[in-house]
Amino acid sequence: MAKVFVELFGGLLIGIGTYAFLDKWRDLSGHVDWHGLVKLDTIYDIVLNISLVLIIAGAVVFVVSFAGCVGALRENTCLLKFYSLCLLIFFLLEMAVAIMGFVFPHTMQSMLEESFTDKIIHTYRDDADLQNLIDFAQQEFRCCGLSSEGYMDWSKNEYFNCSSPSVERCGVPFSCCINATDITSGLVNIMCGYGAQELSVAEASKKVWTSGCIEVVRSWAERNLYTIAGIALGVALSQLFVIYLGKTLEGQIELQKSRWSS
Numbered sequence: 001m002a003k004v005f006v007e008l009f010g011g012l013l014i015g016i017g018t019y020a021f022l023d024k025w026r027d028l029s030g031h032v033d034w035h036g037l038v039k040l041d042t043i044y045d046i047v048l049n050i051s052l053v054l055i056i057a058g059a060v061v062f063v064v065s066f067a068g069c070v071g072a073l074r075e076n077t078c079l080l081k082f083y084s085l086c087l088l089i090f091f092l093l094e095m096a097v098a099i100m101g102f103v104f105p106h107t108m109q110s111m112l113e114e115s116f117t118d119k120i121i122h123t124y125r126d127d128a129d130l131q132n133l134i135d136f137a138q139q140e141f142r143c144c145g146l147s148s149e150g151y152m153d154w155s156k157n158e159y160f161n162c163s164s165p166s167v168e169r170c171g172v173p174f175s176c177c178i179n180a181t182d183i184t185s186g187l188v189n190i191m192c193g194y195g196a197q198e199l200s201v202a203e204a205s206k207k208v209w210t211s212g213c214i215e216v217v218r219s220w221a222e223r224n225l226y227t228i229a230g231i232a233l234g235v236a237l238s239q240l241f242v243i244y245l246g247k248t249l250e251g252q253i254e255l256q257k258s259r260w261s262s
Contacts, residue, residue, distance in 0.1 A: 010065060013058025020051035020129060048119060050129040068246065075253045084246040091239045098232055101221070109218050113147040117214075120146060121156045124173070135175035141220065143213035144176035150210045151176060155197055162197060170197040176208040 046052055064086045071079030100108050124131055138144055145153030154160040154172045162170040172193035174180045180192050196208045204210050221228060 010058045010060070010062030013054050014062060015058075017051045017054030017056075017058055021049075021055060048116075048123060048130055049127065050133060072249060075256075077250050077253050080246055080250040080253070084243050084250070087239055087243045087246070091236065091243070094232075094236070094239075102225075102229070105218055105222065109214050112214050113212070117146040117153060118156055121153050122158075124157055125159055135173060137213055138173065138175040138209070139180075141213055141216045142178075142209045143211050143216040144172055144209045145212045146214050147212045148215055150201075150212045151196055151204060151208055153212065160197070168194065170195050172196045172208055178206075178208060 046056075064083060067079045067086075068083035070076065071083055120130070120134065124134060144151040147153055151172050154176075155162060155170075158164060159166045159168050160171050160173075171191075174188060174190045174192050176196070177189070177192035180190075181188050193208055196204050199207070201210055
């Protein structure tokens with residue numbers, strides 16, 4: 001039953017991702033602009049495309065859970081082996097990321113900053129889904145930019161660069177502002193971050209968040225280390241238990257087949 005719910009969840013992810021993927025390139029007439037629909041020049045074009053990530057994640061979840069479900073119902077050891085192998089690979093990847101995060105947090109922070117900062121900042125206005133995700137992260141974690149440069153990261157964006165002819169030159173997105181929403185009217189002041197890059201860190205800190213999001217998230221993770229470790233351990237044990245059940249069922253099927261053949 002659990003596999004069926006996971007399979008449905010995978011299908012839901014595929015549906016949501018596909019809708020968002022097509023809607024992003026839908027023109028005003030309601031037709032999808034198929035020309036240039038997908039740009040996959042680098043791995044970042046996949047990783048930073050939220051809708052595409054949802055489709056891929058949903059497809060992986062659907063295929064793996066489908067293999068486990070059909071393998072159990074039809075007593076197919078090949079599908080069960082595929083299911084167990086996929087779960088084992090997921091488990092090992094998660095453990096590798098967890099070890100890197102807990103043992104070498106500063107190294108992982110540097111890797112993330114070097115790999116994603118420029119690309120994410122550059123494509124902020126090119127992808128509405130990514131823009132909404134960045135704005136959400138900056139508001140929730142009270143940060144601005146990604147790297148240790150903090151709010152100055154936005155100088156790498158063509159709209160916020162100080163040499164830009166845009167009215168947003170030398171500014172930062174409104175999601176960086178400490179008080180972006182007007183208390184009386186309840187409206188968001190999208191111009192609250194204008195000119196922030198021209199201010200010193202001390203002056204800018206009165207107006208916008210100045211720390212980068214990766215550093216803020218790392219600090220948050222360190223403060224909640226035991227909680228995160230407990231959740232990660234629970235997930236890991238549940239995955240190992242499912243792998244154990246899959247291998248046990250596989251062994252029982254093979255034993256039963258050997259008895260039939262003899």
